[in-house]
Amino acid sequence: xxxxxxxxxxxxxxxxxxxxxxxxxxxxxxxxxxxxxxxxxxxxxxxxxxxxxxxxxxxxxxxxxxxxxxxxxxxxxxxxxxxxxxxxxxxxxxxxxxxxxxxxxxxxxxxxxxxxxxxxxxxxxxxxxxxxxxxxxxxxxxxxxxxxxxxxxxxxxxxxxxxxxxxxxxxxxxxxxxxxxxxxxxxxxxxxxxxxxxxxxxxxxxxxxxxxxxxxxxxxxxxxxxxxxxxxxxxxxxxxxxxxxxxxxxxxxxxxxxxxxxxxxxxxxxxxxxxxxxxxxxxxxxxxxxxxxxxxxxxxxxxxxxxxxxxxxxxxxxxxxxxxxxxxxxxxxxxxxxxxxxxxxxxxxxxxxxxxxxxxxxxxxxxxxxxxxxxxxxxxxxxxxxxxxxxxxxxxxxxxxxxx
Amino acid sequence: xxxxxxxxxxxxxxxxxxxxxxxxxxxxxxxxxxxxxxxxxxxxxxxxxxxxxxxxxxxxxxxxxxxxxxxxxxxxxxxxxxxxxxxxxxxxxxxxxxxxxxxxxxxxxxxxxxxxxxxxxxxxxxxxxxxxxxxxxxxxxxxxxxxxxxxxxxxxxxxxxxxxxxxxxxxxxxxxxxxxxxxxxxxxxxxxxxxxxxxxxxxxxxxxxxxxxxxxxxxxxxxxxxxxxxxxxxxxxxxxxxxxxxxxxxxxxxxxxxxxxxxxxxxxxxxx
Numbered sequence: 001x002x003x004x005x006x007x008x009x010x011x012x013x014x015x016x017x018x019x020x021x022x023x024x025x026x027x028x029x030x031x032x033x034x035x036x037x038x039x040x041x042x043x044x045x046x047x048x049x050x051x052x053x054x055x056x057x058x059x060x061x062x063x064x065x066x067x068x069x070x071x072x073x074x075x076x077x078x079x080x081x082x083x084x085x086x087x088x089x090x091x092x093x094x095x096x097x098x099x100x101x102x103x104x105x106x107x108x109x110x111x112x113x114x115x116x117x118x119x120x121x122x123x124x125x126x127x128x129x130x131x132x133x134x135x136x137x138x139x140x141x142x143x144x145x146x147x148x149x150x151x152x153x154x155x156x157x158x159x160x161x162x163x164x165x166x167x168x169x170x171x172x173x174x175x176x177x178x179x180x181x182x183x184x185x186x187x188x189x190x191x192x193x194x195x196x197x198x199x200x201x202x203x204x205x206x207x208x209x210x211x212x213x214x215x216x217x218x219x220x221x222x223x224x225x226x227x228x229x230x231x232x233x234x235x236x237x238x239x240x241x242x243x244x245x246x247x248x249x250x251x252x253x254x255x256x257x258x259x260x261x262x263x264x265x266x267x268x269x270x271x272x273x274x275x276x277x278x279x280x281x282x283x284x285x286x287x288x289x290x291x292x293x294x295x296x297x298x299x300x301x302x303x304x305x306x307x308x309x310x311x312x313x314x315x316x317x318x319x320x321x322x323x324x325x326x327x328x329x330x331x332x333x334x335x336x337x338x339x340x341x342x343x344x345x346x347x348x349x350x351x352x353x354x355x356x357x358x359x360x361x362x363x364x365x366x367x368x369x370x371x372x373x374x375x376x377x378x379x380x381x382x383x384x385x386x387x388x389x390x391x392x393x394x395x396x397x398x399x400x401x402x403x404x
Numbered sequence: 405x406x407x408x409x410x411x412x413x414x415x416x417x418x419x420x421x422x423x424x425x426x427x428x429x430x431x432x433x434x435x436x437x438x439x440x441x442x443x444x445x446x447x448x449x450x451x452x453x454x455x456x457x458x459x460x461x462x463x464x465x466x467x468x469x470x471x472x473x474x475x476x477x478x479x480x481x482x483x484x485x486x487x488x489x490x491x492x493x494x495x496x497x498x499x500x501x502x503x504x505x506x507x508x509x510x511x512x513x514x515x516x517x518x519x520x521x522x523x524x525x526x527x528x529x530x531x532x533x534x535x536x537x538x539x540x541x542x543x544x545x546x547x548x549x550x551x552x553x554x555x556x557x558x559x560x561x562x563x564x565x566x567x568x569x570x571x572x573x574x575x576x577x578x579x580x581x582x583x584x585x586x587x588x589x590x591x592x593x594x595x596x597x598x599x600x601x602x603x604x605x606x607x608x609x610x611x612x613x614x615x616x617x618x619x620x621x622x623x624x625x626x627x628x629x630x631x632x633x634x635x636x637x638x639x640x641x642x643x644x645x646x647x648x649x650x651x652x653x654x655x656x657x658x659x660x661x662x663x664x665x666x667x668x669x670x671x672x673x674x675x676x
Contacts, residue, residue: 015538025507025534027463028557029584031566171469172459184462189585191561288507288534289460301481302512303459 004329008255011322016205016292018325024204026291029188038206040111045213050106057102058217061135062092064099066218068225068382074352074369081375083368084234085355085385086222086250095358095387096218096246097128101197103214105132108195115139115194119183121148121176121242122313122360123155124387125199130164140164143182145175148312154391173306176242176316180290200243201320204291208320215249222382223253234382236261236371240364241281241334242314244323246386255331264323265367267309268336278307280319281327281334289317294324310339310395311359313387341366343399346389358387359395407500407528408553408576411450412611412632421628421669423448424613425662426504426637428455428471429488430480432648438491440655444640445499447659448666453531453635456485456505463533465588467638470645482509482518486525493526502529502555502576515543519550529553529576537573544573553577560584560600564607571608577633578608582616588638592617594626601630620661625668634669636662 005011011018024034044050058064067090071083088096101118108116116133118140120126126142133140142159146168149156159166172178180202187196201208201215226234237254239247241264254260269277277283280295287296289304297305297317309315326332337345342359345366350356357365361384368383375381389396405413415422425444429437441452457475461468482505489501503522510518510532522530529552535543537556544554553576558567561584571578582597583589601612614627615635624634640658647654 023539024536025539026536027533027559027581028536028566028570029559029561029581031536032561032563171466171473177460181460181462185465185586188463189589191584285512287511290462291534293511296508298508298512300512301479301483302509303476304508305459 004331008331009252011325012205012209016209018322019328021294021324022205022208022292022321024291025288025293026204027188029191030204033191034204034206041107041206041210044107044110050110054103054106058099062098062102063090064217065221066090068222068229070229071353074349075372077352078369078372080372080377081235081379081381082377083372084226084380084382086218086382088218088246088384088386089355089357089388093124093128093131094390095124095128096215096249096384097125097199098131099217099249100199100211100214100245101125101128101132104195104197105136108138109136111195113193113195115141115190116197117141117143117183117186117194118197118199119143119176119179120199121145121179121315122311122358123148123152123159123391124313126164126166127155127158127162129197130159130162133164134162141186142166143169143179143186145173145179146170147174148176151395152312152391153394175307176312177304177318200245201248201322202243202290202292202318208292208322211245212248212252212322215245216252218246218249218384219251219253222250226382230380233257233260235375235379236263236381238263238265238364238368238371238381239384240265240314240360240386241319241323242267242278242316242360243318244320246384248320248322250384251332262332263367263371264332264334265363266334266336267311267314267363268338269308271338272336276308277336278309278315278317279336280317281323282336286324292321294318294321295327310342310399311363313358313360314363335367337363337366343396345369346396355385356389357385358389359392361386406551406553406576408451411500412577415450419673421631421673422450422613422633423662423666423669424451424453424633424635425449425640426453426455426635427640427644428457428468428475429485430457430475430478431471431641432474432644432651434478434480434484436651437488440658441492442496443655443659444662445496447662449499449662451500451502451633453502453504453637454485454489456482456503456509458506458509461506463586465586465638467588467641467645471641474648482513486521486527489527490525500528501526502531503527504531505533507532507535515546519546519552522552523550527552529555531555531557531579533557537570540573555579557581558604560596564603567604567607571610574610577611577613578604579635580604580612580614582614582618585616587616589617592623597627598630621664621668624665625672628669628672634665636665
């Protein structure tokens with residue numbers, strides 16, 4: 001295990017490194033545009049009128065702050081720790097993704113870009129990107145793996161309604177990783193006109209830090225809300241991790257709170273020992289993909305392997321480099337939950353609390369339910385309820401007990 | 405002197421421009437690669453750029469992506485590619501070979517093991533697309549220790565300070581990416597390339613190869629007027645794709661295209 005830093009929130013360094021992870025592993029053509037983005041962001045993140053504009057949008061357009069809800073019936077059913085839900089599913093467009101796209105769209109506007117591109121897995125980031133593009137009158141192209149296009153049809157339709165062009169990606173495993181490849185190729189080709197809104201805390205520097213900072217509004221609010229409601233910080237945080245943006249958004253403002261245990265939950269798919277999963281932190285090795293050094297799912301020759309998860313948003317062979325570093329420092333515990341366990345949690349929250357969670361989020365719920373059973377009734381677990389599950393009803397009916 | 409330096413020296417004294425073909429190792433099948441390398445040398449190649457297949461080639465266009473997928477269907481690994489170079493070297497100890505690819509297979513093998521094995525196999529240099537100089541201290545050190553040239557990319561977006569930085573760490577030659585885009589792009593602005601090459605030459609004495617967007621004898625000739633090397637990849641890989649079930653036919657067509665490029669390149673220099 002690495003030595004532990006005094007201040008977890010002071011990373012990355014100037015070159016985008018979180019310890020040995022992160023960095024800027026891209027072809028030469030993208031180096032200068034990434035540096036420009038970093039400079040613009042550094043300037044604007046200290047600019048009061050920019051921050052005021054962002055705050056206004058988060059409040060009036062996204063609907064922030066999102067509430068923290070005490071799931072009492074679920075808590076008493078479990079009979080352990082109290083479950084608190086940070087309701088990112090109540091944001092405009094139904095997930096945490098909009099926090100970041102609102103921020104990046106403002107950057108795009110300030111940089112004078114006329115065209116927005118994005119990659120998407122579950123379609124939530126694609127919808128959030130198409131939404132801000134529509135609002136600003138920008139052209140929007142969303143790359144989506146052909147496999148995901150089929151299993152997230154509702155979101156594809158929403159993106160098209162919003163005026164975005166949805167490009168099916170048919171190379172490689174035809175999921176999120178390939179959509180990211182294709183978006184990078186588009187960006188390098190249209191560098192002058194185009195702003196690439198990366199949807200997770202992955203990619204080359206400065207994206208992992210930039211997306212984290214836009215998403216950390218989740219943790220900042222939640223920290224205050226917990227203190228207000230409970231008079232204390234939660235005992236544990238739980239969030240699902242694909243690329244890891246909702247997780248880091250919740251975790252970041254709590255990283256220096258020693259008493260708060262933090263759990264990031266990956267997709268174990270059909271089981272970590274089957275090979276059909278998407279859990280690079282639990283079962284992967286360090287390598288370089290999509291611009292940064294991080295944990296990956298790869299074979300012995302360094303080729304990226306195909307992943308499996310019932311949830312498109314977690315079906316990714318890499319993970320944000322900050323998570324890789326938080327794993328190695330031991331600050332965050334990374335665990336994995338199977339497709340079946342996630343489905344059980346999906347139905348449970350819906351029936352017991354009347355909240356339909358996304359399948360991604362259901363992974364966090366499933367782990368939190370296990371964790372709560374081992375904890376005291378006076379303790380609390382805060383879960384990032386990162387998105388709503390309407391988009392997943394087709395997958396759920398194929399795999400669940402309720403048929404349409 | 406390294407094979408690469410010697411190659412460029414000889415070409416310069418003959419007032420010739422290098423022709424550098426690229427193919428992906430293992431495409432359309434691993435047994436074809438060494439033969440194709442010899443074919444390309446016979447057809448006028450001065451240096452061979454051998455692609456190491458990778459599952460996620462983000463700087464490459466559709467044609468080379470598909471080549472990677474064909475090669476990976478046979479499980480062509482970095483080790484296999486090094487074996488191919490060693491086999492090539494048994495009958496050609498003269499033509500420089502540089503490996504072009506992405507960092508992850510090299511990370512997986514380990515920098516030390518890779519550079520040692522590459523030197524023993526007879527590799528002359530490595531171009532690692534997604535490894536900028538900022539991240540490459542350790543790797544470049546090990547390449548140098550094993551007498552391998554680190555070849556770096558420059559692009560239309562490279563600023564003057566970056567050109568200096570890259571010229572300082574790179575050796576063998578500098579690879580100028582002619583356009584903002586991926587390999588196999590259908591456009592090429594020779595005038596813009598010329599302006600940038602002038603700028604680079606003011607900051608470096610290294611030979612400059614130009615690649616991306618060069619697909620036929622005519623564009624090769626135009627680039628050869630201003631560059632030290634013409635690099636052609638997707639146009640050749642496209643031939644392999646179209647003839648993947650008939651490697652002999654592919655060899656004939658590749659040979660024909662390369663000879664036409666060779667002739668038009670040499671013609672430009674001789675008439676100038």
